Amino acid sequence: MCPALAACLLATALGGDASILRSTELPTWPQATSRAGFVAGHWNGRLVVAGGTDGSRHHDDVHVLDLAEGTWTVADGTLPRPTADAVSLTVPELGILIAGGTDGSNHHDEVFLLRVEGDVLDVEPLPNLPVPTAAAAGALLGRTLCIVGGHDAPAATIASDRLWTLDLSDPDAGWIERTALPGGGRILPTTGVHADRLLVFGGQTVEGGRRADRTDAWAWSSTDDAWTGLAELPSSAVGAASPAIPVGHDALVLLGGGLDTLLVYAPITDTWRTADPPRTLDADDSEAADANRRTVAVSPTVPLPDGVVTAGPNAERLLMIRPVLPSGQLASMDWIVIAFYLLALVAMGFYFAGREHGTDDFFLAGGRIPWWAAGISIFATGLSAITFMAIPAKAYETDWVYFFTLNGAVVLAPVVAYVFLPFYRRLGLTTAYEYLERRFGPSVRLLGSGQFILAQLGRVSVVVFLPALALSAVTGIDVIVCITLMGLLAIVYTVLGGIEVVIWSDVLQAVVLMGGALLAVWIMLSDIPGGLGGAIEAAAAHDKLRLINPGFDLTQPVLLVVILGTLFNNIIPYTSDQAVIQRYLTTPDERSARFAIWTGGLLAIPSSILFFGLGTLLWVWYRTHPESLAPLGAVDQILPWFIVTQLPTGVSGLVIAAIFAAAMSSIDSSMNSVSTAWTTDFHRRFRPNLDDRAALRVARWTTVLFGIVGTAAAILIATLDIRSVLDLWFKVLGLFASGLCGLFILGIFTRRPGTVAAIAGLATSAAVNFVVGTWTNVNVLLIAGFGIVSCVAAGMLVGWFLPGRGEHEGLTIASPPPAAGP
Incomplete structure (x- = not known):
């Protein structure tokens, strides 16, 4: 979950083109097995992918893709601990921010900035979250980090409705708990940003260990710490690319999360519409994708869905996703006019x-x-x-x-x-x-x-x-x-x-x-x-x-x-x-x-x-x-x-x-x-x-x-x-x-x-x-x-x-110029 440059990876078996998203194939993911829940971000022209889980264990290794040369390398260093399902956001000029996550046995509260200089990994700690959190969603409102939802333990029977904010320009001031998200807690929601508002879409509720998909949407205003209800999603989205992908000035696109189509939200009119995805899942992969999809957004224009499939002939394909702004077409008569x-x-x-x-x-x-x-x-x-x-x-x-x-x-x-x-x-x-x-x-x-x-x-x-x-x-x-x-x-x-x-x-x-x-x-x-x-x-x-x-x-x-x-x-x-x-x-x-x-x-x-x-x-x-x-x-x-x-x-x-x-x-x-x-x-x-x-x-x-x-x-x-x-x-x-x-x-x-x-x-x-x-x-x-x-x-x-000198006759309101004669 993070903003940065215009490129994205898709570790999935997708194929086709889209009207507002376009895909390009990238170098193959170097892992022998698919991973879910890894963290990712963009730093100095390189894509950084770290951690995640392959279903049997959680990982702490860090892989780096040079987007210019198209080559993968392994960074010299690891994450502080094996991590999956953390919030990750690219913070311009600071690094890749990683908050919370799980190692399979426990959820964690660590927050840190990750940077890769050459092949060396640099980790800068930030104030810890008030409680351990995984499967939350995050976004940046300017320099304010927002973390919403998630749960505090692997066996948690209820999801969190808390919203926490941290001013990255003054991190020592610590985390502030804001007004709770209405409608109950949730895991795996999708966030979005529009003007000074944090938007939260969908996700899943967890009550008594039972999960239920959500289609409600909410907007939080940073000016008055208040939530406002938004139009409901046409269908549920759990673990879609977060933050949602901005396309142009006033469209946010939800990609992944088990969706068969793209969901396009217009913040100004508060309306939804659907659009064809840039690629469609192969038939052999659709069941695995619905079960395992979890998406990490590498930038506003670059989503990185991971763990979409665990098997299938194209499971290791990597795709770059770019937004496409449509252009109108004038008729010949219009051009003549x-x-x-x-x-x-x-x-x-x-x-x-x-x-x-x-x-x-x-x-x-x-x-x-x-x-x-x-x-x-x-x-x-x-x-x-x-x-x-x-x-x-x-x-x-x-x-x-x-x-x-x-x-x-x-x-x-x-x-x-x-x-x-x-x-x-x-x-x-x-x-x-x-x-x-x-x-x-x-x-x-x-x-x-x-x-x-x-x-x-x-x-x-x-x-x-x-x-x-x-x-x-x-x-x-x-x-x-x-x-x-x-x-x-x-x-x-x-x-x-x-x-x-x-x-x-x-x-x-x-x-x-x-x-x-x-x-x-x-x-x-x-x-x-x-x-x-x-x-x-x-x-x-x-x-x-x-x-x-x-x-x-x-x-x-x-x-x-x-x-x-x-x-x-x-x-x-x-x-x-x-x-x-x-x-x-x-x-x-x-x-x-x-x-x-x-x-x-x-x-x-x-x-x-x-x-x-x-x-x-x-x-x-x-x-x-x-x-x-x-x-x-x-x-x-x-x-x-x-x-x-x-x-x-x-x-x-x-x-x-x-x-x-x-x-x-x-x-x-x-x-x-x-x-x-x-x-x-x-x-x-x-x-x-x-x-x-x-x-x-x-x-x-x-x-x-x-x-x-x-x-x-x-x-x-x-x-x-x-x-x-x-x-x-x-x-x-x-x-x-x-x-x-x-x-x-x-x-x-x-x-x-x-x-x-x-x-x-x-x-x-x-x-x-x-x-x-x-x-x-x-x-x-x-x-x-x-x-x-x-x-x-x-x-x-x-x-x-220092009064001026000279004649002012006819030049001021006290002695205006005379009117012309008849």
Whole structure:
């Protein structure tokens, strides 16, 4: 029972392939006789198999398989005593942990770490179990070792229901007895791990010496030391691979334990389904297998069943078992629709290229954009792939506690429209950071614009990676190929059409994405028992509609955290993000820009209801159709998977194309706004005599360069292990963008702070964000708030002692810029 690398051994006579598990033959087991109950683990690229019993005696020898060379050796040393039926788990960086077990005459309480260096065996003792235990199950919750069930003597007439935990980061603190497992004690259960929960499946009860198979399942929460009942197993499993084999993000597979099929558990929906095993037992071996199967898991992706057979022609075969993530298949019509959609975007670029005569057209569309299109573009810029996939995924996995985070724009719309907008429109700006120069000086403008460019680099890498990951899962195209394709197409049409093609492509993708979401809702409601009412009832019964998480724990999304995070994370793009502010400047006048802001804010209300509702409906639908839920690499892939497998042919292709477009919309917005910032705030700042045609060439080359760098950053993200891309985005937002927002608040709402105070505020914000993000567990929603508040507070403090100099007329709320004449 132990986690480590992606390989497993099967000492059994199995044959065949599986849909979610795949097997490969390994070197033959070197023992002359089969053994049951041995311990195993993975250490430094080698499989370590020790102890066990052959039915006549128990063993203490240790055998090592070099997985690279495929050779077996015998370690120089033995276990402290002959051992079988112990818990064994691979603990990364520490070794193979072995707890309890039996020598045939007595059960034992020893716990130790086993390592093999060269051929030498190293044994490191740990605190003994409180009581002798064998036939238990174990798992690791982070660095916490959990041992559950088992019995305390070979002749025991009752099984244990105790759960013990040991903090491996502080083993001297000793074992802690937790709340007992409900439903009675058991031996040979299977454990699993999901999030912060220990899962326990099946096993056997022992009462008065009689054994009975169990099909119940339980989850223990480490946060409140409480057990919750789970869906019962479709059939009993005794001694299956433990811990259960994780496949993808949300599937645990029970293999062995006398099962004829694989049992696949989905922790999020709390449902079971069956799947074909990777191999099927030979007829001659089935009876022995049912009687003797006992499984040890060598890693999350590698089970090691032992003692499956005691006789038979293939009893010594060893098989490596690997999980396989399925990929969806798009029909030819879907690919045709995707191709036409993407070509249409490029065609739009060529169309608008004829209207780009200078930087005013390339950056601001010559003020030709109607307010409603600008408003939809503001909304679509925030929509992107993050909203379309990560928000439904959050609701699918958890509940609605993040709902308010999408509605902050409505609350802030009047503040932005009547306080901030006049400064951007009336001062005749091309970039928002020109205001920073007028208010604080050129150095602050350059710092602010540079920080914006870094923030956009982080944004592009996240919002491009997410759809690429999902599209890769549902189409089978490599994720890096998806990222590269989206990056290249976005570069082509943005270089051609500037901000005008960016805005109109935003309008197109917003319409298609919202339409696709509505269609998915209709299809699910038509196939859920009871329709909308039935879906609400099922979701409410499992607390999936929870809006408010009470409490004051700043590490959790409690109501206070959500409200503060909503305000801070929404004020950033509307007040300091050139990609959004640039939309204000493309409309004919300030009144139109004000309507655009209100449009973008108001669209957030129905869209947030739609996308959170979509996630909840996905949960209800897959609970009623568990056979359709495939193991996925990440929870963010759940909606694209439904689109590809359940929407009509052609329609699914259109929506997948719109997801492509949403990702490219994020790239093109960032490319054009960064091009605007670099050309205006840096290049023209130091070359004021540059003619407009030359500046347009600089803008287009900057677009190409940033597009390439942003695409490369997304490819880098694709190589990292990120559980939730939405959480990553909040960290990026807080790290790079919050201080910049603080500068605008400092400039507009105060008078004393000058250049020194502004720089001090920006530096303080960066330092505070780094400390909070690195050394605290504060919820990611608050990171932006820490950055904004620290910037404003530090700027005001420094400004009090070192006030700035210069004229502030028309630059602060106390003396705003005058409105344009009639």
